[in-house]
Amino acid sequence: MADGPCEICQQVTQGTCSTCRQVYYCSKEHEHEHKEIHQVSCNPFEIGTSKELGRYLLATRNLKPSDVILSETPLVFGPKPQQIKEGPFPCVGCCRILTDQTCERCPLCLWPVCKLDCPGLKQPNIHGFECTILRLKPANTESKSFYEYFRFDVLIALRALALQNSSLKRWETMLALEAHPEHRGPDTDVYKAIEEKIKIMEDNYLKPLRESEKQCGESILKDTSPHLIHKVYGILDVNATELTEEIEAMVLYPTASLLEHNCVPNTMQTIDEKENFRITFRAALPIKKGEHITSTYTNILWGTSARRDHLKQTKYFTCKCRRCQDPTELGTYFSALRCLGDEENCPCGGTQLPVNPTEEDCVWVCERCKIQLPDKEMMNFVNHLNTEVDRVMSRRSKIAELEGVLSKLLNFLHENHYLNYIIKHSLVQLYGNEGNGEISASLLTMKLKMCQDLIEITRKIDPGNARLSLYMGVLLNEQFIGKFKMITRMHEKEKKVDAGKLQEALNILEENKRVLKYEINTTSGARLFNVVCKNEDQLKSWIESNDLKAYV
Numbered sequence: 001m002a003d004g005p006c007e008i009c010q011q012v013t014q015g016t017c018s019t020c021r022q023v024y025y026c027s028k029e030h031e032h033e034h035k036e037i038h039q040v041s042c043n044p045f046e047i048g049t050s051k052e053l054g055r056y057l058l059a060t061r062n063l064k065p066s067d068v069i070l071s072e073t074p075l076v077f078g079p080k081p082q083q084i085k086e087g088p089f090p091c092v093g094c095c096r097i098l099t100d101q102t103c104e105r106c107p108l109c110l111w112p113v114c115k116l117d118c119p120g121l122k123q124p125n126i127h128g129f130e131c132t133i134l135r136l137k138p139a140n141t142e143s144k145s146f147y148e149y150f151r152f153d154v155l156i157a158l159r160a161l162a163l164q165n166s167s168l169k170r171w172e173t174m175l176a177l178e179a180h181p182e183h184r185g186p187d188t189d190v191y192k193a194i195e196e197k198i199k200i201m202e203d204n205y206l207k208p209l210r211e212s213e214k215q216c217g218e219s220i221l222k223d224t225s226p227h228l229i230h231k232v233y234g235i236l237d238v239n240a241t242e243l244t245e246e247i248e249a250m251v252l253y254p255t256a257s258l259l260e261h262n263c264v265p266n267t268m269q270t271i272d273e274k275e276n277f278r279i280t281f282r283a284a285l286p287i288k289k290g291e292h293i294t295s296t297y298t299n300i301l302w303g304t305s306a307r308r309d310h311l312k313q314t315k316y317f318t319c320k321c322r323r324c325q326d327p328t329e330l331g332t333y334f335s336a337l338r339c340l341g342d343e344e345n346c347p348c349g350g351t352q353l354p355v356n357p358t359e360e361d362c363v364w365v366c367e368r369c370k371i372q373l374p375d376k377e378m379m380n381f382v383n384h385l386n387t388e389v390d391r392v393m394s395r396r397s398k399i400a401e402l403e404g405v406l407s408k409l410l411n412f413l414h415e416n417h418y419l420n421y422i423i424k425h426s427l428v429q430l431y432g433n434e435g436n437g438e439i440s441a442s443l444l445t446m447k448l449k450m451c452q453d454l455i456e457i458t459r460k461i462d463p464g465n466a467r468l469s470l471y472m473g474v475l476l477n478e479q480f481i482g483k484f485k486m487i488t489r490m491h492e493k494e495k496k497v498d499a500g501k502l503q504e505a506l507n508i509l510e511e512n513k514r515v516l517k518y519e520i521n522t523t524s525g526a527r528l529f530n531v532v533c534k535n536e537d538q539l540k541s542w543i544e545s546n547d548l549k550a551y552v
């Protein structure tokens, strides 16, 4: 932080609040004097350290859902560090996804942009600085293909390296983040992939940069050693947050990077694109003073084995949270299989669960007949089914096709298995929307039962709507549509209304508005929120036009 006026005496000082570092105090005495007023807005966390976790955040006061925990702008923002070989590519100004290779170009370095006045082009921490380096392209590059020439995956490393010149404090903050070099040594694939990026950077940009530095006698980037570039990519891989909707980018935050992982996170995050990708973490669940504040680094709609492998491969640890340790995943049976039997025994109809799910080679035991199968065998089988699910989900499959896959999956997987969850989540949106939109009474009952089952699972794996608010929003919306349809049908047929059911429908709408409250800044969140509001208008005008106000 630059200098600022002390909250008590207004004397300009560099001293800041020892907890949040956001407010200025010229002395410990003045910090103490202001404590009672400032503690209301001061960061509600401190940084702890442990051998197992490294640094982590813990609450310094009790927090209730929606309380803001931290809000900050990025250290580094840029295209993802994975090489793009075909398909969509990012604008170098804002990382918005582009598909047309004949798009506009930055007038100075000629890299692809969404529009000539893209705001990121001039910002020094986005394209502004790197543009001076990209302009120094070597002569023979014209012969290369689009994706060979435009190596978007090296831009974020250049932007990170630029911090050493623009802000020493931010540079040091970044270098203090975990990079896990012990897991990224010369014999690993990730090391080899980064060596290739280093070669590209060296040949295309760093060599010409050093020539240019020699000519002008000015140092533009101080340290560009391969060792440092490996560390930068390690920091990005372990800590950065991925943006995926319309904008494909990686964003590295200074304090948010310290949040520890939990598969049942107690915080939710929002990222505000309009405010320089500011990230805000709020409590999703009540957090008691002294409790760890957690986020999630993986997809909580995956089963334990898939989450465990993903975390191990990308973040280099094994999660031991309560969901990971519980074979039933909080009573959801989200990874459970039906008994598969073995060479000697036929499937008995029981449920097969992992005994120690956090262990890589754990055994799976049938609760009923006790036959055991190794983890590897179970996972190969689930991966095989997963490929089939990915295939139907990647295209606009119709009800019949999804139901076909679901009925096959139900032979092998528990009805609540995460692959079944994905298929059912699509089905509930299609029931009543395919064909002429008229839904039979039996299908309507089935749709509502499926919605209720999925809502219950979602509440268990994400009790604070920390990550699944959009999934939950869709389910509540479909549940509302189904219930409203039942109410209107009953009214048309029997000229009567069940007041309890009417109130239930209104409650679902209210709950959905709460669930989607922090999603409205995203395109899909805003769209769904609008649908919920329109449904509410429709229900209210139906109540009014049928003179049913007395029922609610």
Ligand SMILES: C[S@@+](CC[C@H](N)C(=O)[O-])C[C@H]1O[C@@H](n2cnc3c(N)ncnc32)[C@H](O)[C@@H]1O
Binding pocket: 052, 053, 054, 055, 056, 176, 177, 178, 180, 238, 239, 257, 258, 259, 260, 261, 262, 315, 316, 317, 318, 319, 320
């Ligand atoms: C994004 S960083 C978090 C900050 C890091 N602890 C530090 O000191 O810089 C992610 C790393 O923290 C550690 N970590 C985070 N959550 C963990 C957990 N639940 N169990 C074990 N290690 C964890 C792992 O080393 C992981 O690679």
